[in-house]
Amino acid sequence: MMHPLDIVGLCFSYAERPILKNITAHFPQGSFTGIIGPNGSGKSTLVKVIARWLTPERGQVWLNGKTTAQLSHQQMARALAVVEQESIHGIDLTVRELVSLGRLPHQSLLQHENAEDKASIEQALSKAGLSDLQDRLLSKLSGGEKQRARIATALAQNCPVLILDEPTTHLDIRHQMELLTLLRSLAQGGMTIIAVLHDINLAALYCQRLLVMAAGELYASGTPAEVLQPRLIEAVYGCQVSVFMHPSAGIPQISLIPI
Amino acid sequence: MALVKVLTSVRRGRLTVTLSLALAVALLLGLAVGAVDISPTRLGHSLGQLFTVPLAEWDYETIVLFRLRLPRVILAAMVGAGLATAGAILQGLLHNGLADAHILGVSSGASLGAAVAMLLGLRFTFFGLGAITPMAFLGAVATLVVVIIIARRVAGSSTLGLLLAGIAMSSFLSALVSLLVYFSGNRIQPLLFWLMGSFAGRGWQHVALASPYLLAGYALAFFYHRYLTAISLGDMTAHHLGVNVEKIRLVLLCSTALLTAACVAVSGVIGFVGLMTPHVARLLGGENYRRLLPYSALLGAIFLTLADILARVMLRPTELPVGIITALAGGPFFLYLLARSRKAMI
Numbered sequence: 337m338m339h340p341l342d343i344v345g346l347c348f349s350y351a352e353r354p355i356l357k358n359i360t361a362h363f364p365q366g367s368f369t370g371i372i373g374p375n376g377s378g379k380s381t382l383v384k385v386i387a388r389w390l391t392p393e394r395g396q397v398w399l400n401g402k403t404t405a406q407l408s409h410q411q412m413a414r415a416l417a418v419v420e421q422e423s424i425h426g427i428d429l430t431v432r433e434l435v436s437l438g439r440l441p442h443q444s445l446l447q448h449e450n451a452e453d454k455a456s457i458e459q460a461l462s463k464a465g466l467s468d469l470q471d472r473l474l475s476k477l478s479g480g481e482k483q484r485a486r487i488a489t490a491l492a493q494n495c496p497v498l499i500l501d502e503p504t505t506h507l508d509i510r511h512q513m514e515l516l517t518l519l520r521s522l523a524q525g526g527m528t529i530i531a532v533l534h535d536i537n538l539a540a541l542y543c544q545r546l547l548v549m550a551a552g553e554l555y556a557s558g559t560p561a562e563v564l565q566p567r568l569i570e571a572v573y574g575c576q577v578s579v580f581m582h583p584s585a586g587i588p589q590i591s592l593i594p595i
Numbered sequence: 596m597a598l599v600k601v602l603t604s605v606r607r608g609r610l611t612v613t614l615s616l617a618l619a620v621a622l623l624l625g626l627a628v629g630a631v632d633i634s635p636t637r638l639g640h641s642l643g644q645l646f647t648v649p650l651a652e653w654d655y656e657t658i659v660l661f662r663l664r665l666p667r668v669i670l671a672a673m674v675g676a677g678l679a680t681a682g683a684i685l686q687g688l689l690h691n692g693l694a695d696a697h698i699l700g701v702s703s704g705a706s707l708g709a710a711v712a713m714l715l716g717l718r719f720t721f722f723g724l725g726a727i728t729p730m731a732f733l734g735a736v737a738t739l740v741v742v743i744i745i746a747r748r749v750a751g752s753s754t755l756g757l758l759l760a761g762i763a764m765s766s767f768l769s770a771l772v773s774l775l776v777y778f779s780g781n782r783i784q785p786l787l788f789w790l791m792g793s794f795a796g797r798g799w800q801h802v803a804l805a806s807p808y809l810l811a812g813y814a815l816a817f818f819y820h821r822y823l824t825a826i827s828l829g830d831m832t833a834h835h836l837g838v839n840v841e842k843i844r845l846v847l848l849c850s851t852a853l854l855t856a857a858c859v860a861v862s863g864v865i866g867f868v869g870l871m872t873p874h875v876a877r878l879l880g881g882e883n884y885r886r887l888l889p890y891s892a893l894l895g896a897i898f899l900t901l902a903d904i905l906a907r908v909m910l911r912p913t914e915l916p917v918g919i920i921t922a923l924a925g926g927p928f929f930l931y932l933l934a935r936s937r938k939a940m941i
Contacts, residue, residue: 387834387835388834389831389834389835408839409834409837409838409839410837411837412837413835413836413837414837417835418835419835420829420831420832420835422829422831424828424829424832425828425829427687427824427827427828427882428881428882429824429828429881429882429883430881430883433824433881433883434828437821437824437825437828437836438836440821440822440825440836440837440838441836441837443821445818445819446818473881489836493836493837
């Protein structure tokens with residue numbers, strides 16, 4: 337079965353230390369998958385290997401049935417958009433200037449922004465709720481707006497798959513919620529969304545499926561109800577939790593049991 | 596500061612026009628001013644003669660203008676634009692606002708070439724140029740090849756590695772130049788002048804030597820400006836946007852090396868233009884390379900044309916090396932800008 341994104345037997349080590357051990361997962365169209373796991377479990381490395389920033393030792397990443405080893409840089413960026421963990425630094429652009437860079441994979445060296453590019457940029461800005469802020473400089477945006485600008489850039493790429501590495505980490509709870517709502521609506525629109533998340537409860541609330549990584553392995557995967565088990569969480573994170581039902585959403589949530 | 600405020604308030608579309616006009620004024624001033632000043636009416640008359648009257652019937656002033664001043668003024672503007680563009684590219688490519696055209700050691704390589712030519716008393720000529728300019732160019736190109744080999748090996752993984760390699764290369768070659776200076780006694784006076792940068796006695800043959808490389812370097816940079824903007828956001832960000840970072844970095848390194856090699860070969864080592872101008876251009880037009888490249892080039896051209904005028908008139912009838920002027924005038928001005936706009940620049 338072919339999906340927008342399939343990863344098969346991915347292995348990666350750094351300085352002879354294995355970071356990813358034989359990871360296989362499939363991501364159906366329109367799914368919203370959360371990747372959770374403790375620090376150092378290999379989540380960010382997995383994102384970097386999928387994005388071909390790092391080359392896997394073994395295994396393949398398949399984008400819509402084509403292995404990424406055969407794709408050019410541009411072809412890759414037309415199939416897969418990535419929002420990295422680190423915030424954008426270096427130079428200051430306006431929101432629109434940043435988002436228009438999302439069209440790079442569709443443009444040739446000498447090509448100017450054409451009508452299709454403009455339409456994609458407008459659409460991306462509006463989906464991310466940034467149409468009114470498009471001429472503002474990134475340095476003048478709030479943390480939540482900055483994150484949305486980066487997502488808009490990824491949306492302008494018009495990719496079927498979007499991967500985000502800890503997109504909510506520096507945001508307050510309202511902005512975390514806004515961002516995840518946006519991602520969920522994108523998934524409902526047919527995009528395949530994968531997000532590395534630290535907050536297990538938020539991940540359970542918004543994602544249809546959770547992948548749990550531990551020490552470079554895919555320890556478990558399943559619906560939030562299948563994954564949020566006290567034993568599983570304890571085995572992966574090494575801390576005791578109790579699980580209860582979210583009062584209105586009917587989705588399991590965890591609560592720490594202090595030592 | 597008032598000037599920046601006025602210029603920033605000018606809409607962006609008009610800024611190009613404003614800068615172009617400023618450059619035209621600077622060029623005309625450069626033509627009028629020198630060991631002998633030419634009044635505006637005489638200047639107009641001579642410029643008219645250039646296009647309407649056959650060469651044999653030119654006035655003395657027209658000949659001075661065409662043979663001496665025009666190539667010199669054009670060369671100063673070209674070199675200013677080239678150094679500023681190279682600085683702007685490198686600052687983005689290396690993610691470092693302190694980078695400039697000299698950082699990869701290309702200038703030191705050119706200096707070594709020039710020093711060798713002078714000290715060995717090389718006398719060959721090359722398309723009407725003395726030995727020094729072609730030797731400097733050769734030195735620059737040789738350095739470029741070495742730096743690019745290093746870049747291919749090191750910079751694939753880190754820009755800091757490339758930066759350090761460039762700095763190491765630069766100080767190694769500078770040390771070789773110093774060694775030559777140390778053992779050369781009084782034959783070194785012209786080399787010291789060369790190292791301080793000057794447009795004295797430069798003619799059309801220098802313009803002809805530098806033009807193709809400057810044009811090629813600038814064209815490369817301009818074709819790739821969107822990729823350069825993406826790389827300035829971070830190598831990984833650019834990678835995710837479909838940019839082949841290693842390849843583009845190599846292309847742009849070639850571009851800066853062409854620009855720097857051509858500039859240094861015809862004018863010696865002129866500091867500060869490449870470092871400072873892109874920062875001023877950023878204040879005026881933002882950080883998108885679509886505007887940053889042309890603004891840097893225009894500002895660099897204006898700045899170096901004016902600096903060369905100062906170099907010619909301050910100690911008339913002798914001249915100062917223009918590199919001294921750029922640092923003397925540029926240093927305090929840059930500090931002033933820095934103090935006024937801490938937030939915008941860092």
